[in-house]
Amino acid sequence: MSAWTSAASQLTRSWVAAYTLGLASTVREARRREISSDLWEHQQDAASDGTRLGAIGLSIVSRMVRGIPADLLWRTNVEGPQMDIRIPFERIVGGLLIGMVVLMVITGAISGYDTSREGFESELVRLASLGSWSDNGNAFFRFATGLALIGAAAGLYTSLRGRSPALAAIAAFGLLVAAVLELVASSLQMVFVQLANEYVQAPASEQASLVPTARAVAIAVEQTTGAALFSLLASIYVLAVLTGRENLVPRWLIGVPMISAGLFFGGLIGEVAGAGDDATWIVTGAGLVAGLLWLLIAGLWLMFTPRAASKSAATAAAGAA
């Protein structure tokens, strides 16, 4: 078996493992065994026909990809009474929360332009000198973050709607808003980079005319990113309430997002009230860090602690008794 055929089989097994995750073990094992058998027969049959190893791998991947819609439909139909939802449910939510840590860090890190009038022209020169890899990477990360946030919104809503439809919808909506803002920021970022490049290439007489537009775009990038972070934090607070209320995470953990909210909104109020830039930046940043801390602790807790006794599960157990 070639490395490519082996990789194609492993990819298919991984996909089966992914879409059967959380199902009752009998259902999951039956599907996994059947696909393993199919993969083995396929390879033996194709090899005996003299099919090239590369073509066998391609055929396996093609079958997997063409079957994905049916796999998803199958999974949707299987869900319900046969689904052992508790362990994977918690781990899925935990994984999504930890994933959001990364998204928040990326969202927060890809900003920081100096948009003040005095230093802006040197900012354009600096940006233009970064090179296309860095420029495109920046826009790409924003775009990827936007898409990942859409995935996180869908995943968290699907996982949590059974616990609290309203809170799950609000949290997912906040994530979707953040996702759209990130996608907008990604586009604006590309425009900004383009303007920076035009600025350094333009004759000195034309450079001044480009600055106001570039500065407006840079400010839009900053504000869009800020709004995305705000929306992300709002989602975190709603998720904190939901998971705390359902006893999915320890009750004491609710203190972390409360501190985060206090610091973040305190920083915003300080900025409106005209407090010093450094002070408001530190307080707002501390609020963001506290939000990240909650995501990290709650995510790790859900993923690695023994099964938490959720309120809904306890209620269901009491009802059954």
Next chain:
Amino acid sequence: MRRKANTLVSLEVAILGGSVEFVRSGEGEFHGYAMARTLRDEAGAKALTGHGTLYRALERLEKLGFLASRWEDPAVAAGEQRPMRRLYHITAAGQQAWEAAAEAAPAEARGRALKKGLAPS
């Protein structure tokens, strides 16, 4: 749009046809990959049916009572050093469903099936 509970799609009809062919060839039982190969050969296609498409259709036919399945003896698989096969066979209800589907099929399709010895006698 959801399809009616007992309506068979063309793939499911083809699987029933293939199952009949396995009976007529004396094999009787078949595994998933063997059916994928039969479907490909019957259709004269190059590609095998996608995993998800095939196994979802097999499961639906089993739920409808048109196919039945069993896992083969682990000792047989171990003896041949391969994964265990899930073996399917067509039921009497499946035979009837296939006959009904073949009757309802356009004359041209029925002619092709007769030529291949697949149509009900």
